[in-house]
Amino acid sequence: MRLSLLFGKTQREIPGEAETISHQLLLRAGMINQLTAGVYSFMPLAWRSAKKIMDIIRDEMDAAGGQEITMPVLQPIELWEKSGRGAAFGANLFKLIDRKDRVLALGPTHEEVVTDLAAHYIQSYRDLPQRLYQIQTKLRDEPRPRGGLVRVREFIMKDMYTFDADDAGLEVSYQKMVQAYKNIYRRCGLKAMAIEADSGAIGGKASHEFMVLAESGEDEIIFCPGCGYAANVEKAKFDKGSSIEQIPLPMTDVETPGKESIEDVAKFLNLAPSQMLKCVFYIADKEFIIAVIRGDLEINEVKLKNLLKATDLRLATAEEVSEQGIIAGSASPVGQKAKVIADDSIVSSINYVGGANIAGRHTNNVVLGRDFNAYKTSDIASAGVGAKCAKCGGTLESTRGIEVGHVFKLGTFLAETFGALYTDPEGNQKPCVMGCYGIGVGRLLAAAIEQNHDDKGIIWPMPIAPYPIHICGLSLDNEKVKEAADKIYADLYTAGIQSLYDDRIESPGVKFNDADLLGMPLRITASPRTLDKGGIELKKRSEKTFTLVPIDNIVGEVKRMIDEQMKAAA
Amino acid sequence: MRLSLLFGKTQREIPGEAETISHQLLLRAGMINQLTAGVYSFMPLAWRSAKKIMDIIRDEMDAAGGQEITMPVLQPIELWEKSGRGAAFGANLFKLIDRKDRVLALGPTHEEVVTDLAAHYIQSYRDLPQRLYQIQTKLRDEPRPRGGLVRVREFIMKDMYTFDADDAGLEVSYQKMVQAYKNIYRRCGLKAMAIEADSGAIGGKASHEFMVLAESGEDEIIFCPGCGYAANVEKAKFDKGSSIEQIPLPMTDVETPGKESIEDVAKFLNLAPSQMLKCVFYIADKEFIIAVIRGDLEINEVKLKNLLKATDLRLATAEEVSEQGIIAGSASPVGQKAKVIADDSIVSSINYVGGANIAGRHTNNVVLGRDFNAYKTSDIASAGVGAKCAKCGGTLESTRGIEVGHVFKLGTFLAETFGALYTDPEGNQKPCVMGCYGIGVGRLLAAAIEQNHDDKGIIWPMPIAPYPIHICGLSLDNEKVKEAADKIYADLYTAGIQSLYDDRIESPGVKFNDADLLGMPLRITASPRTLDKGGIELKKRSEKTFTLVPIDNIVGEVKRMIDEQMKAAA
Missing domain, CATH: 3.90.960.10 (YbaK/aminoacyl-tRNA synthetase-associated domain)
Incomplete structure (x- = not known):
């Protein structure tokens, strides 16, 4: 992609309304645009990254036995009345009246719809397990949208729903999902942690959150380096000390x-x-x-x-x-x-x-x-740093993170309500045991930036970078440089590597600043000076040192560096 | 995919509510499920097909210089008041009131939003042309949803918007899109035709519709086999004969x-x-x-x-x-x-x-x-079969089709309204000249079935088939057959060919009926009889004859037949 043609422009000023780093950088990079509170357009670069994230998610869902479907945004309100969850979602549930005076909700999540589907198509224990997922637009009228893509009113979410014959089956599906989620974060190049969490409005018996660790994260996580216990501070348990035997004395x-x-x-x-x-x-x-x-x-x-x-x-x-x-x-x-x-x-x-x-x-x-x-x-106490781990007696520590996934053991309450029943081998009708599992795509993208940036801009992890490499052509009015830069761009494309090519007539300072802000993992600089020295300069966005690479070796060297970074996340 | 695990079940009965062939077949195949009037879930097989269609669309949009973005479903009503198109859409425009009492529309199309974006990011003639597209969910409160996926209230649409400096630029963008659309239909394996059309509520100066030809189509198309002229009967012109000189006589x-x-x-x-x-x-x-x-x-x-x-x-x-x-x-x-x-x-x-x-x-x-x-x-006359072509004098003919795409020359009215202006080389501010171009993904899928089916079921064109091949294992309680069928399924997978494997314990009649209904382009039958004869039977869904293929040659032969059918559409 030639930067001269790219839709979206960088800006120097830090936008006043943006509190979080990812919000600031996404706006400054021209990667997102707010249409109204908590509602954003994705511009080409952010959307390329989002598509890579979705590809990784899809791959892991399929590997875990998932079947991809798509369910609607528009949902009859009767489904929400039937489940009783309309009240729990409260004003977060967008509602409208259609031309025939029927009330429709805009799906904030799809347990109701998918359980209704399951009731249609699941009849026998032979039809189980089912693991259904979609990557689709969710709408929630959040009271306080903020943080750019972190808390929004419209977002793309991967949601999976599992249907099993019994608790043991749910446990298998649940553990498959926990593993798939860990794989997803790793494959996106992110450091994440699974922690115990509260079920909130979704309901159900047990749940885990996945946190991308980042200093700027809004959630505090309490964890034990000894035994690996980890929980949201909102949920974390700790050992408060054993009782001391005493005789009650008078006040x-x-x-x-x-x-x-x-x-x-x-x-x-x-x-x-x-x-x-x-x-x-x-x-x-x-x-x-x-x-x-x-x-x-x-x-x-x-x-x-x-x-x-x-x-x-x-x-x-x-x-x-x-x-x-x-x-x-x-x-x-x-x-x-x-x-x-x-x-x-x-x-x-x-x-x-x-x-x-x-x-x-x-x-x-x-x-x-x-x-x-x-x-x-x-237990209504906050676990703090230095508290005693309830599991192993170790000393608890604290870190910060952003929630990027949530998995729930739902149990049977929705299956009972919607008649998602199956006949067991003995001929008895039983409700399916359900789980549900969500990842917000935009949230994950924002969390990746919170975890990977410096004061100059984004440092994309290779697997989800819009482009792996950014070519800065300096002094492109110099024919020799223009020819070399054009050739590198074309050669990389021929080798299957799409790059972002800054072909604008701008100063080196503007170009380097934009390259740092946009944050592609690798950068090539071609200038009269580098050509005189016999090639171009190749550097990682995360490092300051660069290597001089002869023109003929560039494709091979870039390929090697991409592979190296992809493998590190594989 | 093992049919025993596939989410979705076939049904014999023709659903009473379904009038069109594609609606009947999609329901009977368990590929779609209606949630409420004009609102459908896509089940795994239909969604696989939709994803293939979207991949082809994306590919052609990128090749035509498109940049993919994503714009929101939720749109402030002020945008629609500003453009004045809210009135034209009338009750088709879904509206809701959010928790802060602001009115939001659900996007039936995105001219308003994209022109607002263009006003942000386009400043100079150097920023032009821009060709922006998305593949995203649209919502329209159709008064009479019908025909399954043909006329719905929620659907996935590829919409592109082009911004050019002048009419000549628009003409280039428009012709690129016309060509891209033709490529898309051809690559989906469909016979389609570009015809002159009316602009309707979208507005603008000129427009073309793309029709997938099908006997069961709802639109009548008038065309001239001589010069290639083609138009919707609603728009078609013809030669009504020249005037005869006469002297006015008294009544x-x-x-x-x-x-x-x-x-x-x-x-x-x-x-x-x-x-x-x-x-x-x-x-x-x-x-x-x-x-x-x-x-x-x-x-x-x-x-x-x-x-x-x-x-x-x-x-x-x-x-x-x-x-x-x-x-x-x-x-x-x-x-x-x-x-x-x-x-x-x-x-x-x-x-x-x-x-x-x-x-x-x-x-x-x-x-x-x-x-x-x-x-x-x-001109308020209907062109009929046998009328004289206004362009070449040939004799007009008629055919039927389903509209699967619509392209519009919008001109400058929205750019003027939203301030999408650019500065030309002389320093003058001018409005961008816009075009817009839409393809409904579900509509295209339904049209593909209208064009490709017989009385037994769907006959998927290879490029958009959910799976290229359907394996029928008959008498799978026979160890030898089960082993052979399992091996074929595994070998194909290893060779990169995903197949649909009917591994259920069902009669040959049930299996063949389901294979015909589901409509994968190729079918393998493995049974004690075929194995005795030395292999399996391989046939095209569209033909009755089959070939006996030795087990060892299957992968090669299947690959050859897939390639052959893909090439025919390439």
Whole structure:
């Protein structure tokens, strides 16, 4: 492709609205264009990359026994009423009324449609397993689209749905998908990690997320270098320590003048923070909630929200707290009318120091079950760096990533609802056991950039680069250079290597900056100087050093470097 | 692919709702599934075919200098208000209101979005030409979806948009596209024809349709075997004969008792029908219209509707005619209050015989311009078989087809509206000259079946067949047969040939019927009988005769036959 003809133009300025690196770079590179909030056009270079990603995905889905189909964007609302998931998706579900006054939803996902299809075509245990996938446009009316391609309202997704006879079958399909997803990220040239995750609105029994690791990632991942345990911080478990046997002692008050924070009070009383109770106040769907946790731990709001099955959760304001008659800085779960939710950390011990609900005073020997009751007791604590791994006792670490895939064990609830039943060898009708598995193509592309860039621009991994190589022809008004650059471009094409050829009349500075911004993995520079030295300069985008290559060796050398980088990801 | 695992099942019964052959066969083959009116899922076999069609399209678009992009389904309604085309699309335009109360349209086509993109990225004559295309989902709320994949509400379309500096540039882009389209149909193994067409709601200056010829096609095409002229009957022109010089004679009435039809009156008066005037009455958007044409010709309602720029046109009822004081069977355009529209055929001569508007009586020597006036005079006649070609004087013939592509010269109106301007070498700002070009993928697939089938099922053209070959293993409980059939399946796969392998325990009748219905171009039969004779039977789906091929020669022979059929389309 000649850069002079390429549709899309680079820009120097960092677009004001772009917060994330991938968003900034995709806009600056002229690779995407926003039509309206969370809705983008893919320009030629980004689309080439997306197609390569889709090819890799398709290949791995087929290898895992997948059959590709395509299901519609337009879905009768009745399907969503039947599954009951319309409510869970809420305002995220786009709806319209057609010319015959029927309500149609725009598919945010396709469990309903595919289960309806399965009900048509699956009859016998002989028809199982089925692994169906599509690569298709999804629409979700996200409340806060952001991050360029990271959180959008329209996106291309590969979604697979598996139908098995039983849980053991689902386990096989699920593990095949987990492996296929790992292969996909590796083959895209990305470092990714499978972690335990929450099922959210999709529903089901168990799920894993796949994270592309990137410093700029929006998700925090807790992992154990010892045993390989990894989970989203929203879900991560850890060892909170075993219980210490103690005799319950009577509550006594103690003066703590001017001490309000856990740290200050603990220090003043010469205690460890883990001997104290921490109270945090929330409004969950308009209800006042007191969350109680051991003093050395933090509340995880996602865990708390899921435990409460709340749609909306936020910290209570100072006013809302004092309306409850609670004295901040000396709050106590004892004697409260509001619902108390306790982290399981405080079950493991007794005789905690809590607030006295009187300013400047605390209470010794507070005991859960004796002095106050919890509406629910569960794990609502955030796992942090340095916490103890619940699986192996190792020390947990933290990293950041971007979710690029999510797999779910759905079970039988949708198959039962839609009548996706099969007859087993004994003649009994049973529901199919389902799994579903999604990868967002644009999200993956953005994550690849978050993981692979420097301050000058994108550094595409070879397998998903729009073009493997960028040819900079400098001083193309010089006949000799133009001839050489044209020949390299043509020779590479003949050898099956499509390249991006900067044939514009621009300064070397503009050309090098654009090459760095656009980020093809290899770069050739042809100029009067390099030709005088006997060839062209060949360099990797990720490195500063270059090699002088004689014109006649270029095709071979470029091929070798492409193969080398492709193999590293294979 | 093992048929035992394939998602989708064949059915014997012809589905009641399916009128067209392709609809019937696609449903019976389990290749498509209707979710709601005009909205289909593609099952694995149909989707494989669609992907092959898309690959061929992509290849030809790239070869014609196309750059592939992807634009969104969701489009702000403001774009459609700005272009003014929202009204032209009317209720066909799906609209929804998002969570922030903004109105979004679902793209029925992408002229608005692409011109907006062009306004961003095209600045100079150096940026031209641009040829941008996508293969993407379109949504149109068709009033009467029908024919399976022929007229639907959701479909995948390849749409290209070209931007040129001037009309000469557009002509180059347009001709490149016409050639690319011809290549696409040929490479898909289809017989197609480019014909002159009407621009409809898309707008613009000129357009051509591409028709896949098929007896069952819904469109009538008029063509001249002599000079190659071809047009949709809705648009076709023909030579109506040159004028005969005559002196205008005074009107005189003549008794024609009991004679009402043109034929009867002409015979009675010993005249040719071409010496008479024919009046036909219409209601165009609630207005009564009298269409007048030479007695030997027929009114073309599409031409009349376009001439009147009417949204709705229908024949007037007998009651509506008599309300106008018109005597049917003796109607005259003379002395009418209603609007008269005249076909240009009646300009070429004078002294016609018309009705006298009195039962049983006609009038001689009616002259347009003297005895009655026309509101408009234009070509509103239907070209029929046997008419004279306006280009070469040859005799026109008629055939039927299905529209599978449409190309338009749009001109500058959208570029002006959206500011898609470029600066020419002299520094003047000018609007880009645009063209647009569409192919419906599912429509093409359906048309391929309309053109290629027999009473037993589909006969896929090799280039777009889901699989090139269907292996029928008969009596697979016989170890020897099973081993041979498994080996053939594996050997073909190793040789790069994916096949459909009927490995089910079913009778030969069921297997052969399914093979004929599914329609892969080649079929292998392996049975105890063929093995006893020393091999397997290989036959074309389109022929009855088969060849006995020794097991060791199968891969070579299959390859040869595939190549042969691919070359025929290349």
